[in-house]
Amino acid sequence: AQKVTQAQTEISVVEKEDVTLDCVYETRDTTYYLFWYKQPPSGELVFLIRRNSFDEQNEISGRYSWNFQKSTSSFNFTITASQVVDSAVYFCAAPCTGGGNKLTFGTGTQLKVEL
């Protein structure tokens, strides 16, 4: 299976600060996909983005942006001008090598945005 590492267990920021959540992955595949999910306090898992390894452009969606660096096996997530509603646990995930579509998740980063 792929290995996904989210070294930041918890991050606290003040509202309107920018914050970057790190994700490092290990894979033997030449093409692969990466995902980010959000788990707010209510508990559901919300899909945020799917990224193909062969797509070089970085993604931006409103205040969210993702920086994919194949050379460092990283897929970092930045929230610009954070808001209290961004408080959640964020998970990075990747499909297992040769294992169909089952996802391997990182351990998650708890983001707390305070006023």
Place this chain on the structure above:
Amino acid sequence: GAGVSQSPRYKVTKRGQDVALRCDPISGHVSLYWYRQALGQGPEFLTYFNYEAQQDKSGLPNDRFSAERPEGSISTLTIQRTEQRDSAMYRCASSNTGGPYEQYFGPGTRLTVT
């Protein structure tokens, strides 16, 4: 339906009892996945189906766990002779193809074994 639904949302059972957890995927979604999430951890894969065929059950912890999806839509995860260590959030997800497309998760079933 509009999203993945799971029932029951909460289940408390006594050790040794059998439980059945149900998942209703997004209409038309080919693939259905079961994960288990412990507190403070990411979801861990249990098993998945394409249509009615169980493609991979390598994540099922032992033979007390089984899953089925007989008509290619609703799925049931069954745990026999529950043990306290089975207590967790059980999550179901579906995706609209068999490829590595995004999986949409249901609200989960919180299982507590006393």
